[in-house]
Amino acid sequence: MIVFGSLQTDLIRFSAFFIQEFICQPTKFKGCQVEIVIAGILGLLLGAAAGYFAERVVRGTAFKTRAEIVAQAERDAENLRKAAELSAKEELLKRREELDRELSAQRDELRQLERALDKKEATIRERQDEFAKRERMLETTQTKLAERAKVVEARDREVEKILKQEQEQLYKISGLDRESAVRMLLDQLERELKNETGALVMKHEAEVKAQSEKQAREIIGMAIQRYASAHTSESTVSTIDIPNDEMKGRIIGREGRNIRAFEKATGVDVIVDDTPGVVVVSAFDSVRRETAKLALIKLIQDGRMHPTRIDEIVLETQKEMEEYILRQGAEAAQEATIPNLHEKLLALMGRLHFRTSYSQNVLRHSIEVSALTGMMAEQLGLDGNLARRCGFLHDIGKAADHEMEGGHPAVGAELLKRYGERPEVIHAARGHHDDIRPDYIYTVLVAAADACSASRPGARRESLERYVKRLEELESIACGFPGVEQAYAVQAGREIRVIVNPQDVNDREAARLCRDLATAIEQSLTYPGEVKVTVLRETRVIEYAR
Known part of the structure; x- marks a missing residue:
């Protein structure tokens, strides 16, 4: 639009x-x-x-x-x-x-x-x-x-x-008054209570003694089981190898002046015999013997043999030996976790490295006793550090017993007292062989640990003749039982295996024979540790197919 x-x-x-x-x-x-x-x-x-x-x-x-x-x-x-x-x-x-x-x-x-x-x-x-x-x-x-x-x-x-x-x-019948009757009843009740109390005390003492013995065996056994140590210790060697027999003449020197100077400087005896390639060093003091050995080795390597050089080498070796002894003592204290020991005590403990007792190294023995004593003390709720210190220093007197009068317990206690050790440590060193009455529980523990360390299997070496004799005695005891065909002592005399005739001895008689044989060994032989007795009974059927 x-x-x-x-x-x-x-x-x-x-x-x-x-x-x-x-x-x-x-x-x-x-x-x-x-x-x-x-x-x-x-x-x-x-x-x-x-x-x-x-x-x-x-x-x-x-x-x-x-x-x-x-x-x-x-x-x-x-x-x-x-x-x-x-x-x-x-x-x-x-x-x-x-x-x-x-x-x-x-x-x-x-x-x-x-x-x-x-x-x-x-x-x-x-x-x-x-x-x-x-x-x-x-x-x-x-x-x-x-x-x-x-x-x-x-x-x-x-x-x-x-x-x-x-x-x-x-009262009328008895003719007693009240006080007399009460007194008579109380006296009778007191007598009855004394008898019952004595019986209860004896009963509880027996129970406590049995429980204490059982617990002590468990504690000692657990401590030994927990501690592992070498079964044999090394021994100090006193022989020195020489490159040739001409070296013997140089060691002796003109008219024996070299050997006299060496013996005077070291305090040992040098034996030069017809044995080829070997010179023997002899001395009562193991430290002197070891020092002389090292000095003679250095002189042989150096080749210069005259009194002046001998004095220099011996003096140098003595200083090295002192340092080595102190280092051995410090390492042993560290291994046993013993702190704050005096330097003189460390040196004395280091000297025990060259001391043996029945072929058992005393320093290793001291470390082992320290460990066993500490473990037993801790299981009893005591001070483990103090117990290890007591066990470690208990044989320190063996390092100076040839220089001081008295046995090693008394010498050790005197040294520990001189260098400010605690009374428990001093008492343990003096009384670990039960020479005195133990006033401290640590002394008892050290004595037990010392016995365990010395008597356990393999701690101390035996001579070959004694070893063979013990094996023969075990086998002869076993062969003396009726029905025994053969007996073999094995594991260094720690076990004997007995083979019986199955026709003469049945299973029950074999069990009884095993028990009787163990009892006979306990009564006849003296040995550390235990001997395992095994009785073997078997029937063999043999056929040949042709």
Whole structure:
């Protein structure tokens, strides 16, 4: 409609402009035919008329379309309103259903609470009834007890009265007064209690003794089992190898001056005999012997043999030996975890490295005794560090017993006292061989550990003759029993295996024979440790297929 209106307006404006130009300026249209001009004007007029009618038609159509749009909009609005009403109703229904569900859930909870309250009320009522019943029973019991108490009191009065009458009669019959009768009864009771107390004391002493022995065996056995040490110790060698026999002449020197100078400087005896390639150094002091050995080895390697050189080498070797001894003592103390030892004591302990007792190295023995004493003390709840110190220093007197008077326990106690050791350590060194009465438990532990270390299998080497003799004695004892065919001592005499004739000895007799043989060995032989007895009985059937 707007397009047609604007078109009509443009046509009218163009027609008016054309007519105005034709009237005002006729010269522009000169030469044009009048008919054409008129036709143009008429066309313009007809166009204007047609535009007017077209505008009217279009405007009518537009008015008709607007009414339809308005009607359609009203219908859409109505539909939207109905849809909104429907959605609102649906939402209202949903909310109502949710509220209904919530109300039903709350009603269920309230019902459950009501049921729980009903149960609690019923339980409370039952308890109240039970309490009331108990109160009635208590009241009844109290009443009965009160009645019984009255009866008992009456009976007690009667019993007291009867007892007084009987006592008076007893006094009249016995002719004793009250104090004498009481004294006589107390004396008799005292005698009976003494007898019973003595029997109980003896019984408990026997039980305590048995338990103490058992516990002591367990503690010592556990300590020995926990400690592992070498079964044999090295021994000091006193022989020196020389490269050739000409060296013997150089060692002796002209008219024996070299050997005399060496023996004077070292304090040992040098034996040069016909044995090829060997020179023997002999001395009571193992430290001097070792020093002389090392000095002679240095002289042989150096090759210069004269008294001045001998003195220099011996002095140098003595200094090295002192340092070596101190180092050995410090390493042993560190191994045994013994802190804060005096330097002199460390040097004395280092000297024990060259001391042996029945082929057992005394320094290794001291370390072993320290470990065993410490473990036993810790199991008994004592001071393990102090016990290890007592065990480590118990044989220190062996390092100076040839320089001081007395046995090594007394010498060791004197040295330890001189260098400020504790009384327990001094007493352990003095009394570990039961020379004095033990005043400290650590002395007993050191003595036990010393015995265990010295007597355990392999601690001390035996001579070949003694070793063979013990094996022969074991086998001879076993072969002396009837039914024994063969006997073999094995494992250095720690086990004997006996083979019996199965026709002469049955299984029960074999068990009895094993026990009798073990008893005979215990009674006949003296040995450290134990000997295992094994009796073998078997029947073999052999056939040959040809």
